[in-house]
Amino acid sequence: MLIFMDYGWISSTLTIKRICVQNYLTYPYTAEGFFWSPASSRPSAMSPCLKHTLFMWDRYAPAYNLTSPSRPAAPIIGNPLFPPGLQAKAFTWWTTNKFLRVKDLISVRGPYPMTYLIENYNLPKTEHYRALQLLHWAQKCWGSSRSDQAPLTCFERWCLNNAPPPKTISLLYLTLVSPKSLTDILYIKQWGNDLGVSLTDTQWPQLWENLKHSSSNTVISEAGYKVLFRWYLTPVRLARIYHNTNDHCFRGCSAPGTMGHIWWHCPKVVRYWVRVYNLIFSVLHLNLRKNPYEALMGLPSAKVPKNKQKLLNHMFLAARQTIAKSWKSLSINFTLFKNKVDWIFINEKLSSIDMDRLKTFQTVWEPWIKYRHYDTLPTYLLTI
Structure with a gap:
C-alpha cells in the first residue's frame, strides 16, 4: 500500500495531516519532490515510512513506465534537483501564476523562450533572473537530443490533473500486476x-x-x-x-x-x-x-x-x-x-x-x- 501513499503526496493538497507531517520532516524539501528526483539527490535523514515508500517507488516506477524522461510532473518548490526552489517565498510570483511544475514551463517543442513569458505573462523585470534559472532547469529536464516532448504516462497525467481518477488504487494495482508485454503471459x-x-x-x-x-x-x-x-x-x-x-x-x-x-x-x-x-x-x-x-x-x-x-x-x-x-x-x-x-x-x-x-x-x-x-x-x- 505504500506505493499508493506516494500518490497521495503527489496529488493531494497540503491540508492532509499525513502530508504536512512528511513535509515538516523533510523541510526545506517536500516529500512530493523526492519522487521526481534520483536517490542520490535526496537527503539521508528522512522518516522510515517515506524512505521505504521511496525505495518501492524507485524499484517499480521505471519498470512499469510510471515516469517519462523529462519529468514533467516534477514540482518547482522543494525539489532537490532545483536548489533555488527551496526558497519558496522567492518564487511567489511564479506560484501565483500557476507555474508549479516542469510541465508549466514546457511546450510541445521544448521550454518556453524568455520572450514568450514576457509577452504572454507580463513577466516583471524583477523576475527575469528567476526566469533564467527556471528555463535553464526546464531545458536540463527536457534534454538536448529530443526534438519533441515524450508522451505523458498515465501516472503523470493523474498528477498533473491534481485529481485522481475513480478507483485509483485499483488502477495502480492493475498497472503493477499487468504484464509489460502479451508474450510475458x-x-x-x-x-x-x-x-x-x-x-x-x-x-x-x-x-x-x-x-x-x-x-x-x-x-x-x-x-x-x-x-x-x-x-x-x-x-x-x-x-x-x-x-x-x-x-x-x-x-x-x-x-x-x-x-x-x-x-x-x-x-x-x-x-x-x-x-x-x-x-x-x-x-x-x-x-x-x-x-x-x-x-x-x-x-x-x-x-x-x-x-x-x-x-x-x-x-x-x-x-x-x-x-x-x-x-x-x-x-x-x-x-x-x-x-x-x-x-x-x-x-x-x-x-x-x-x-x-x-x-x-x-x-x-x-x-x-x-x-x-x-x-x-x-x-x-x-x-x-
Whole structure:
C-alpha cells in the first residue's frame, strides 16, 4: 500500500495531516519532490515510512513506465534537483501564476523562450533572473537530443490533473500486476513453445474477442477457455506430479505428451484434424489452411464471412470437445465429432428460441442442416 501513499503526496493538497507531517520532516524539501528526483539527490535523514515508500517507488516506477524522461510532473518548490526552489517565498510570483511544475514551463517543442513569458505573462523585470534559472532547469529536464516532448504516462497525467481518477488504487494495482508485454503471459508463452508458432500482439485481442462471443451457452464456450488456459492434464504434467508416471503420449506414439503434441502434433490427432478440415470444406466450402490457433483457441479466420465464422467456431468447439472426450483413448472417434456438432446445434437452437434470435440461428446453421440432409436428427429439431 505504500506505493499508493506516494500518490497521495503527489496529488493531494497540503491540508492532509499525513502530508504536512512528511513535509515538516523533510523541510526545506517536500516529500512530493523526492519522487521526481534520483536517490542520490535526496537527503539521508528522512522518516522510515517515506524512505521505504521511496525505495518501492524507485524499484517499480521505471519498470512499469510510471515516469517519462523529462519529468514533467516534477514540482518547482522543494525539489532537490532545483536548489533555488527551496526558497519558496522567492518564487511567489511564479506560484501565483500557476507555474508549479516542469510541465508549466514546457511546450510541445521544448521550454518556453524568455520572450514568450514576457509577452504572454507580463513577466516583471524583477523576475527575469528567476526566469533564467527556471528555463535553464526546464531545458536540463527536457534534454538536448529530443526534438519533441515524450508522451505523458498515465501516472503523470493523474498528477498533473491534481485529481485522481475513480478507483485509483485499483488502477495502480492493475498497472503493477499487468504484464509489460502479451508474450510475458504464461499460457501465451507456453503455447508458443509447444506449437512452434506465436501470434502477434494484435492477433491475441482478436482471438479473445472471437472466443468471448463464440456461444451464449456457457457449457459450450467453456471448451474453448479450457484449451486456451491449458486446463487439461497431459502426460508430461502428470509425470511432474507423479514421478513414477510415464510421460509418453496417451495414444501410444512414444512421443512426450506435451499440450501441443496431444492437441495438434500427434500423428493420430493430425489425421483427425485433416478429417475435420475436410468436413469444414464440405459444409462451408472454405478451403482453410490448418492453423492451431484457429482450431484450438478461436482465432478468427481471415476473410471468412461473419455467419460462416460463427458456424466455424461451433465446429471447432465440437472438435475440441471430441478430443477432450477421447482424452486417454488410443484413437479419436470422428463420428463423435459430428454428434457433438449436432448437440451444439440443439443447444444453440434452444438458446435462440429463448433469446428470440431464431432468424439469426437459421442463417448461421443453414449449411449444417443442408449437409445433414435431415437424416440424423429428428425432423422437429432440424426444422426451423
